[in-house]
Amino acid sequence: xxxxxxxxxxxxxxxxxxxxxxxxxxxxxxxxxxxxxxxxxxxxxxxxxxxxxxxxxxxxxxxxxxxxxxxxxxxxxxxxxxxxxxxxxxxxxxxxxxxxxxxxxxxxxxxxxxxxxxxxxxxxxx
Amino acid sequence: xxxxxxxxxxxxxxxxxxxxxxxxxxxxxxxxxxxxxxxxxxxxxxxxxxxxxxxxxxxxxxxxxxxxxxxxxxxxxxxxxxxxxx
Amino acid sequence: xxxxxxxxxxxxxxxxxxxxxxxxxxxxxxxxxxxxxxxxxxxxxxxxxxxxxxxxxxxxxxxxxxxxxxxxxxxxxxxxxxxxxxxxxxxxxxxxxxxxxxxxxxxxxxxxxxxxxxxxxxxxxxxxxxxxxxxxxxxxxxxxxxxxxxxxxxxxxxxxxxxxxxxxxxxxxxxxxxxxxxxxxxxxxxxxxxxxxxxxxxxxxxxxxxxxxxxxxxxxxxxxxxxxxxxxxxxxxxxxxxxxxxxxxxxxxxxxxxxxxxxxxxxxx
Numbered sequence: 277x278x279x280x281x282x283x284x285x286x287x288x289x290x291x292x293x294x295x296x297x298x299x300x301x302x303x304x305x306x307x308x309x310x311x312x313x314x315x316x317x318x319x320x321x322x323x324x325x326x327x328x329x330x331x332x333x334x335x336x337x338x339x340x341x342x343x344x345x346x347x348x349x350x351x352x353x354x355x356x357x358x359x360x361x362x363x364x365x366x367x368x369x370x371x372x373x374x375x376x377x378x379x380x381x382x383x384x385x386x387x388x389x390x391x392x393x394x395x396x397x398x399x400x401x402x
Numbered sequence: 403x404x405x406x407x408x409x410x411x412x413x414x415x416x417x418x419x420x421x422x423x424x425x426x427x428x429x430x431x432x433x434x435x436x437x438x439x440x441x442x443x444x445x446x447x448x449x450x451x452x453x454x455x456x457x458x459x460x461x462x463x464x465x466x467x468x469x470x471x472x473x474x475x476x477x478x479x480x481x482x483x484x485x486x487x488x
Numbered sequence: 489x490x491x492x493x494x495x496x497x498x499x500x501x502x503x504x505x506x507x508x509x510x511x512x513x514x515x516x517x518x519x520x521x522x523x524x525x526x527x528x529x530x531x532x533x534x535x536x537x538x539x540x541x542x543x544x545x546x547x548x549x550x551x552x553x554x555x556x557x558x559x560x561x562x563x564x565x566x567x568x569x570x571x572x573x574x575x576x577x578x579x580x581x582x583x584x585x586x587x588x589x590x591x592x593x594x595x596x597x598x599x600x601x602x603x604x605x606x607x608x609x610x611x612x613x614x615x616x617x618x619x620x621x622x623x624x625x626x627x628x629x630x631x632x633x634x635x636x637x638x639x640x641x642x643x644x645x646x647x648x649x650x651x652x653x654x655x656x657x658x659x660x661x662x663x664x665x666x667x668x669x670x671x672x673x674x675x676x677x678x679x680x681x682x683x684x685x686x687x688x689x690x691x692x693x694x695x696x697x698x699x700x701x702x703x704x705x706x707x708x709x710x711x712x713x714x715x716x717x718x719x720x721x722x723x724x725x726x727x728x729x730x731x732x733x734x735x736x737x738x739x740x741x742x743x744x745x746x747x748x749x750x751x752x753x754x755x756x757x
């Protein structure tokens with residue numbers, strides 16, 4: 277409400293400002309160093325965005341595919357090899373493994389957050 | 403105190419001589435290395451192999467008995483944190 | 489308001505913020521979070537209720553505060569060039585502080601890994617700990633993050649050019665790649681044979697990758713907000729500081745991952 281009254285050209289400064297603004301919308305942006313730089317950035321952006329588009333399609337997608345296939349191959353190899361190892365319970369549990377100075381506040385207190393019984397084992401000999 | 407006459411201050415010397423691999427104050431690794439080397443030695447060469455004794459004397463003088471006792475227990479239990487046969 | 493109108497009311501281009509409850513609200517929510525977390529770790533059962541409530545409080549305080557910043561910048565027009573420069577500096581300094589945080593994490597890792605203690609058998613990784621093959625999932629994750637850096641750069645340049653479709657698609661692909669990265673890290677965590685409790689190795693590994701993962705999630709949300717603002721026509725070709733900040737943050741997250749990959753996954757195995 278206060279702003280609306282101010283905009284109604286009640287002061288000479290505002291009237292001049294409004295006129296300048298009306299003039300500038302009819303003629304486009306003023307030609308000064310600031311605007312020239314902005315236009316240069318915008319023109320340059322067209323070229324660089326095309327570069328990044330090409331990179332995204334012709335470099336990114338093939339490298340993702342290669343890395344993906346490689347990871348999949350190693351993954352299956354790894355689990356195939358794992359199945360031939362001795363079972364979890366027979367592995368040596370070194371004194372620095374499965375340290376429990378205090379139990380966890382969830383579940384039975386012994387399993388970590390991402391505990392997976394297929395690969396994690398905690399010897400409970402006490 | 404009457405004890406003073408019987409005590410003599412001597413500069414510190416390692417029993418097996420200075421080992422340049424462990425020059426600093428913290429001698430933990432020195433103790434560990436000798437313990438490991440002794441046991442690797444007797445595993446590889448047998449208990450009667452004379453040169454192994456050097457390591458034995460070194461670790462017995464350097465290491466706290468509680469450490470060697472703990473490591474002996476770990477070796478017996480099979481979870482000593484090093485492969486002694488490699 | 490335009491700078492011309494502003495000059496009637498203030499003789500400087502800066503933004504003197506009007507009174508806001510969000511700083512105090514944020515303080516209270518953070519205090520609730522820390523005290524509830526600490527009490528939970530000391531066995532108080534009530535923390536099971538307080539910790540999630542505190543988390544909701546913190547997230548809502550950030551949401552409400554940033555919503556106000558967006559209103560002030562996009563709708564009210566308080567973010568003059570001078571204000572933008574200041575905000576940019578602020579974001580850069582924040583990222584520097586995050587870098588120092590990760591420096592501490594890497595320090596802890598190298599302290600343990602360069603001279604492993606006798607309790608670990610003076611070797612790294614210690615026996616019994618099966619290090620993750622760096623060229624399996626971690627390499628794929630590296631490619632994913634680098635790819636997301638490429639796509640977000642494309643999105644940024646498209647935005648400057650005025651190419652709305654390019655900007656949106658670039659942002660979508662970045663988000664997808666980021667989510668896939670997070671998913672794969674989750675998979676890694678669940679199939680890893682060693683846990684956080686497995687001595688210094690487990691601690692250092694999960695400390696580094698865990699906090700990095702948290703920052704990836706934060707960065708994903710940051711870019712997600714930028715993407716939503718693009719959709720909602722908030723951003724212009726030369727005024728999109730929120731998006732630029734999210735891109736800077738994302739590049740930082742990427743760099744931290746590269747360090748992690750080289751020093752923890754590759755060197756540490």
